[in-house]
Amino acid sequence: GEDGRDGFGNEGPKGRKGDEGFPGFSGPKGVAGEPGTRGGPGPKGNQGQRGVSGSSGSLGQKGEDGYPGPHGAKGPRGPGVVQCDLVKKIRDNCPCCFGKLECPLYPTELAFALDISRGLNRAAFNKMRNAVVRLVKDITIAESNCPRGARVALTLYNNEVITEIRFSDAMKKRALIERIEGLQIPQSNKPRSLDTAMSFVAQNTFKRVRSGFLMRKVAIFFVGDQVGQGQAISNAALRLHDAGIATLFLVNQPDRTLSSAVQVNSTTLADVIVLPSAETEYSSVIQKVMNCHVCLDVCSPDQTCDYTPTSASRDKRSFTSDIDIDIAFLIDSSETTYPSFFTSIKHYIAHIVEHLYISSNPTSSVHHARVSVVQHAPYAYIQNKTGSPIHVDIGLTEQHSAQDLVKFIQEKTHQLEGGRALASAIESTVEQVFEKAPLPRDRKVLMLFVTGSVEEEKEKLVRIATEIKCRGYFLVIFAVGQTLSAGDAHVLSLMASEPSDVFFKQLDTVSVFYNKHIQAFGQLLPKYISIDNAFYMSPEMSKSCQWFQNDQPMKHALNPSKQQETYQKHHASHQTVHQMKHNDELHVSSITSHSLKLGWSDADPKLSVYFEIMVDSF
Incomplete structure (x- = not known):
């Protein structure tokens, strides 16, 4: 056939990219650019190897003396001169002390x-x-x-x-x-x-x-x-x-x-x-x-x-009392108790302990003395009213000899530096120290050392003191320092056991702790407490008490047909004693929070008698 006529057809698809050609010749060198900004510091390099130590230098000159340090706590007073030894020495060396003696010999x-x-x-x-x-x-x-x-x-x-x-x-x-x-x-x-x-x-x-x-x-x-x-x-x-x-x-x-x-x-x-x-x-x-x-x-x-x-002289240092007694020392550790006060109080407590026969088996023996040291009140209790108002440094059953007690008191009992909560501290000491100790003694003494004002709590303190005295506790109170007013002294005297002029002492300065009469009082206190019928209450105090003293046998007439008013403390622990009349005398003893003992006052056998005793709580 005949060739068609020439012409352009439709545009074909785009072909693939050809292979990269050979590199061309280098162009001429460009003009120099402007300098850039300075770079930041580089990372720290690794530590180099330690060099060789040099030889020791020559001894330098002695420096100046430093300032003197603060004074330490005042130590206990020394034994001093024995009175009769001094008298004998004077008589032996005095040329005028021979011949007929004057009467009286002493002022x-x-x-x-x-x-x-x-x-x-x-x-x-x-x-x-x-x-x-x-x-x-x-x-x-x-x-x-x-x-x-x-x-x-x-x-x-x-x-x-x-x-x-x-x-x-x-x-x-x-x-x-x-x-x-x-x-x-x-x-x-x-x-x-x-x-x-x-x-x-x-x-x-x-x-x-x-x-x-x-x-x-x-x-x-x-x-x-x-x-x-x-x-x-x-x-x-x-x-x-x-x-x-x-x-x-x-x-x-x-x-x-x-x-x-x-x-x-x-x-x-x-x-x-x-x-x-x-x-x-x-x-x-x-x-x-x-x-x-x-x-x-x-x-x-x-x-x-x-x-x-x-x-009452210093000649009686070796005297020791063997009395069955529980005694707790309650110390005010608030801001009014200066370090010198606290130190002197510790020394006086140690003086009392040295004249006690301490039980060697406080948890299993019913004889001899047991001692506790308590402070009030911790900072947390004062600020937030949380926790206990007391800090027990020594419990009644923790120490087994007077030497151990004195050493612990002097070396390991430090001031609490809290506040004052006397009323709550008294109640807590009775609850947590006396009542929780096994085999309680017949005689229980709470000795208070007070350094600050208590007049504002008069009504509460007198009520609490009356309650524990009615339960058989002896309250011995020392008012220490000049910050206590006449009103404070009056409140504390009302709180103390009777006669209050014996069991309440006011000490204007801590040096009075070393007065021979105060020293003799601490030494003879156990004998004062152990006197027959020592738990004396005035008629006014007796009217305030609704039951017998705690753990203190006394003769009272009992009548099974008459029930006396019952008392309960505001906290969980309470004790109840009932007084009745009967021709044959009974006495009440060994009172605890859940029991009491009745016994005939006369040891002669008697016919069996049935008494029904009801214990009420309210």
Whole structure:
């Protein structure tokens, strides 16, 4: 066929990219560009190898002394001079101390109290007055405040007290004797109250006396007839003994009530001497009064003396009391307790512990003493009212000897530096320390050391103190420091056990802790507590109590038909005791939060008797 005519057809598809050609020749060198910005620092390189140490340099010059450091805590007071050793040394080296000795040997404050109560005639009074004159004639009378000889005071008493001569009168001997010889028995029909006279002499007659290392205080009471109310006399004798006053009772006939009232277990608070009617015997008795009381040489007593007043001197350091007792020391660790206060309180507690026979098996033995040390109140409790208001440094069953206790108190008991919560602390100590300890003792003592104001909580504190005293606890209170007002002292005295002037002590400065009477009080406190019927309550206090004292056997009449009011504390732990009347006497003892024991007061066997006892709670 014929060829078609030439022409262009439709555009075909795009072909693939061809192979890369050979590189061309290099072009000419371009113009130099501008410099760039400086780069940042590079990463730190690896540490190089340690170089070789150089040789030691020469010794430099001594530097200047630094500033002195702060003072450490004050240490305990040393043993000091033993009184009788000092007296003996003076007598052995003094050329004037030979020959006839002066009477009294030591400066003495001598007080007489004459009975003028109902039933005494003029002859009986004249006999007492003549005995005083006879005693005064044979002694050296101090006519000033010079620490030598005796100053004399004289009072008359029935159920009231009349002061005839005061210590401050400082009368000359002749004038003093004439004044005594001129005394006449006043007309009176008032009954005898010996305990009133004893308390007056302790609190008023001896209120202002001379001070001195060897000063003696002696009180002589003339008693015209038999006395009653042995418990009141025991408390008054305790006041005199606590004040360091040697007491003598001169009676016309033996008085068993008086003799037993001044006897505290193995400690005699006062001496009782019967004045005979025969002249020969009378003279020998008066001479015995002179040798063994008025002119007593405490460092070398006369061999005829069968009674020597207890000395409050440092000579009694080795004395130890073996008493079954639980005692807790509750320390105020608030901001008012300065470090010096806290240190002195610890030393005083250690002083008390050193004179206790501590139980070696506090968890299994019912005998000997157990001690606890508690502080109040932790910071968390003060700020948030959380946790316990007390910090127990030592529990009743944690230590087994006095040495361990003293070491722990001195070295490991540090001030809490919290706040004050006294009311809550008392309750918590009773709950958490006393009531949780196994085998509780019959005698339980809570000793408080208070350094700050408590007047604002008066009502609550007095109520709580009354509650625990009604449950058988002894409250001993020390008010320490000058920040406490008269109102604070009044509140604390109401809280303390009775007699409050014995069991409440106010110490203006910590140095008073080392006063010989305060030291003697701590040493003899267990004996004060162990006195028969020591748990004394005034009628006013007894009305406030609705049950017997806790763990303190006492005789009370019981009536199965009459149930007494029951009491429960605001917290879970409570104790209930019921008082009933019955012809045969029972006593209540071993009271716990869930049980009590009833027993016959007489050991003789009795017929079986059934009592139904109901314990209510509300």
